[in-house]
Amino acid sequence: MIRKAKAVWQGAGRAGSGNLTTDSGALAQTPYSFGTRFENERGANPEELIAAAHAGCFTMALAFLLQNAGFTPTELATEAAVTLDPEGQGFRIIRRSALTLRAQVPQLDEATFARLASEAERSCPVSKVLNAAITLDAKLI
Incomplete structure (x- = not known):
């Protein structure tokens, strides 16, 4: 593919x-x-697209892991934050992505949720290609 x-x-x-x-x-x-x-003009930018790719990949990976464990999420809402910082005469993307997940998953206990979310963060293909420090703030709501 x-x-x-x-x-x-x-x-x-x-x-x-x-x-x-x-x-x-x-x-x-x-x-x-x-x-x-x-600046903040309307339109796209590469960093935003990387963040969208990471959020989408992670969330789908978690949905499949939940399904395989016998759970059906009501909603998985993930935000990914990618940082662009000045460097010399140019810029660089800090090798970090911060994921924030808020999940509604009926009958799922906190320990299983934490384990599956962590596994999704490590296994999603975008996490792997970023080769970055990834933080995950995951909460059941």
């Missing part, structure tokens, strides 16, 4: 702009620019 995305950019760094498109169509010429990445 190969998944693809395409970035097209026109112009110089700060003044230029581009768009992102995925083969699935989830992103279709979605704009990105200096303003969407380093």
Whole structure:
């Protein structure tokens, strides 16, 4: 299975702009620019897409682990935070992703929940490719 995305950019760094498109169509010429990445303009940015990929991957991995253990979640809500910091003349993504999970899973005890959430964090393919320190704040609600 190969998944693809395409970035097209026109112009110089700060003044230029581009768009992102995925083969699935989830992103279709979605704009990105200096303003969407380093300021708060509307549009996409690479760090946000990494965070979305990590949150989605982890949450789906946990859903499968819960299913295999005989539990059906009512809701799994995960936020991933990826940090972009200045470095010299440029920037770098800190090799860290902070996952925050709030889960509603009927009849699931805290110990089993903690074990399965930890296993999902370690086993999701995006966690593996990030090769980053990953924190997990997981709570049943």
